[in-house]
Amino acid sequence: MRDADVSFHLEPIDAEGGVRITFFYDPDGTLLELVEGALQYHEVFDRDAVDEDWAAGVPDRPRLDHVAETVADLDRTLAYYGGLGWRHMAGIHQPSDPRGFEIAYVRSGDLVLEVFTFARAELLPARPLLDATGFLGIELDPAPEGASPL
DSSP states (O other), rough: OGGGTTEEEEEEEEEEETTEEEEETTSSSEEEEEEEEEOSEEEEHHHHHHHHHTOOOOOOOOOOOOEEEEESOHHHHHHHHHHHTEEEEEEEEEETTOOOOOEEEEETTTTTEEEETTTTOOOOOOOOOSSSOOOOOOOOOOOOOOOOOO
């Protein structure tokens, strides 16, 4: 990737859960993460879902299988996705992060959603960057209660 002049947002590091990660931007400006290794969760809530995730194995080439979002209310988010059939699979703690950063993992089919929460961080409202390059967003059906269109 360096030979192709890829600009890293985060140089490769060893991360919580026994994996090696790096972040970089694709040509359209979307932040992507590469993960090496099978994530070892700190908490497992649904062993079958974790086993399904691990059964996907190591691909011959990178694959998109996890998407991340940051939320203010984990319980509400888990209830919403649970109502859509997603399963609360597992969690990872970030003990060295002073913001109280935690990751919950929910699974549906072959897709895993990483749900980020921060117990001790100032949460600012996000504003859509409609003229930015890269991934803009997704629309859920049904939309969460109180959601407004972009």
